[in-house]
Amino acid sequence: MILQEKEIKSLLEGLIAENPGKEMNVGLSANETGSTRFANNAITTNGVYNRLNLYVEVTKGKKRGIAVVNELNKEKIREAVSRADSLADVAPENSELMPLLGPQTYPQVPSLYFPSTAEFSPGQRVDAILSVIEKAKKQNLTAAGFFETSSSSGAGLNSRGLYYFLNSTRSYYSNTLKSEGGSGWASAEKEDVGRIATGELADRAIKKALDSRGAKPLAPGKYTVILEPAAAADMVSFLLYNFTAREADEGRSFLSLGEGKNRLGEKLVSPKVTIYSDPAFPEYPVFPIGEDGLPVKKTVWIEKGVVKNLIYTRFWAEKNGREPVSFPPNIIMEGENHTLEELIKSTNKGVLVSRFWYIRDLNPMILLLTGLTRDGVFWIENGKLGHPVNNFRFNESPVNVLRNIEMMSRARRVIGGETGQSAVVPALKIKEFNFSSVSDAV
Numbered sequence: 001m002i003l004q005e006k007e008i009k010s011l012l013e014g015l016i017a018e019n020p021g022k023e024m025n026v027g028l029s030a031n032e033t034g035s036t037r038f039a040n041n042a043i044t045t046n047g048v049y050n051r052l053n054l055y056v057e058v059t060k061g062k063k064r065g066i067a068v069v070n071e072l073n074k075e076k077i078r079e080a081v082s083r084a085d086s087l088a089d090v091a092p093e094n095s096e097l098m099p100l101l102g103p104q105t106y107p108q109v110p111s112l113y114f115p116s117t118a119e120f121s122p123g124q125r126v127d128a129i130l131s132v133i134e135k136a137k138k139q140n141l142t143a144a145g146f147f148e149t150s151s152s153s154g155a156g157l158n159s160r161g162l163y164y165f166l167n168s169t170r171s172y173y174s175n176t177l178k179s180e181g182g183s184g185w186a187s188a189e190k191e192d193v194g195r196i197a198t199g200e201l202a203d204r205a206i207k208k209a210l211d212s213r214g215a216k217p218l219a220p221g222k223y224t225v226i227l228e229p230a231a232a233a234d235m236v237s238f239l240l241y242n243f244t245a246r247e248a249d250e251g252r253s254f255l256s257l258g259e260g261k262n263r264l265g266e267k268l269v270s271p272k273v274t275i276y277s278d279p280a281f282p283e284y285p286v287f288p289i290g291e292d293g294l295p296v297k298k299t300v301w302i303e304k305g306v307v308k309n310l311i312y313t314r315f316w317a318e319k320n321g322r323e324p325v326s327f328p329p330n331i332i333m334e335g336e337n338h339t340l341e342e343l344i345k346s347t348n349k350g351v352l353v354s355r356f357w358y359i360r361d362l363n364p365m366i367l368l369l370t371g372l373t374r375d376g377v378f379w380i381e382n383g384k385l386g387h388p389v390n391n392f393r394f395n396e397s398p399v400n401v402l403r404n405i406e407m408m409s410r411a412r413r414v415i416g417g418e419t420g421q422s423a424v425v426p427a428l429k430i431k432e433f434n435f436s437s438v439s440d441a442v
Helices: 005-017 074-090 122-138 198-211 229-240 245-249 314-319 340-345 398-403
Strands: 023-039 042-060 063-069 142-158 163-179 182-190 221-227 256-258 275-277 299-303 349-363 368-381 384-388 391-396 405-408 412-415 422-425 428-439
Touching: 005 023, 005 142, 005 163, 023 122, 042 074, 042 122, 063 074, 122 142, 122 163, 122 198, 163 198, 182 198, 182 349, 182 368, 182 412, 198 368, 221 229, 221 340, 229 275, 229 349, 229 368, 229 398, 229 412, 229 422, 245 256, 245 314, 340 384, 340 405, 349 428, 368 428, 391 398, 398 405, 398 428
Parallel strands: 221 349
Antiparallel strands: 023 042, 023 142, 042 063, 142 163, 163 182, 221 428, 275 299, 349 368, 368 384, 368 391, 391 428, 405 428, 412 422
16 A cells, blocks of 8 residues: 555645644654565465555653554544553653754755556566576576565655655565575565566576586685675674764774763774765665654765764764764665676685674674575685685674775675675785684585
């Protein structure tokens, strides 16, 4: 059930108007998603599901009540307002609760809505998947994965006049191809389903599945490693998701200096590294709306290795006399003018990693992570990609990864194998990456 802006705005304005004198923040979101899954060279499920949520928040001083309903009849809407109002009466005071914002001006971003994606049918998803399955069968491989397309609309309005409307589409495709002793994976996410090249993604995964068969043993240790962009995306994402000023100021992160200080302005990683967020970035646009409806603008997080910004919530920014800085809406890391093949050619001895999986935190004070390689690990020797090797568990920090960069490819939009989120990143050639043990995974 996707609603038009006119009817959404009218509903929210009516809700505010019917409750004069109340400090209210209301929102409505609607989503329709079609999903087709496949495994063992056969389609397993195909379905469409809809979500609709009306959010009602009532604030009384430092107390707040929230209610959510998934029906839009008058009785349910009034019930939600009454419940939120009652909850605000009994809620404990929250000293960090910030006042509602007034009207905001949001930067222009490229369109996030494509009718071709919204109208993409189950039959079209099935046809694309059947083509991939046929390719797998010809190579005696087994294909599994899923293809999702969705459209969403939503809006927010508060009693002080802040209003925004969102309208977007999303397409997400992932396939894993398996052979006897080998595995390959490829995935993509786009707003425009016409840019999801399922055939190319299948070909990439098929090649990895065939090339990764017959892996030879390689001992754990520290190696020169080339991370393909999907693996690099996970490292960069885990770094940025931990860029919160409050955790650093309170001595709870790798950005802490003690005595309420953080590493803002310090050199953290290689001068090769510049990472930023930009809602208007053409290859990966996002909504420019942050905490409580604050506008989000381009934010440089790391510039030539130096920490330029940290995430400041409205409360923590006010407490420290700073401007709020929203959570990264997207992640873009600048690369160099090289190809992945040139990174390999420059390597005397090393390891190529296709992607990571099952990444978990070990120590937030040094941002130490552990995780597994998956779907293709290869030995590099004398500038050439050699035989496949066993998978590994790694114990490593994204900070060390970005400190030890020797070379980068051009950046492109990819999906992180663990995070499942898009990022625009290059492939990374790094020194002394720590593989802590061998994994039996394929």
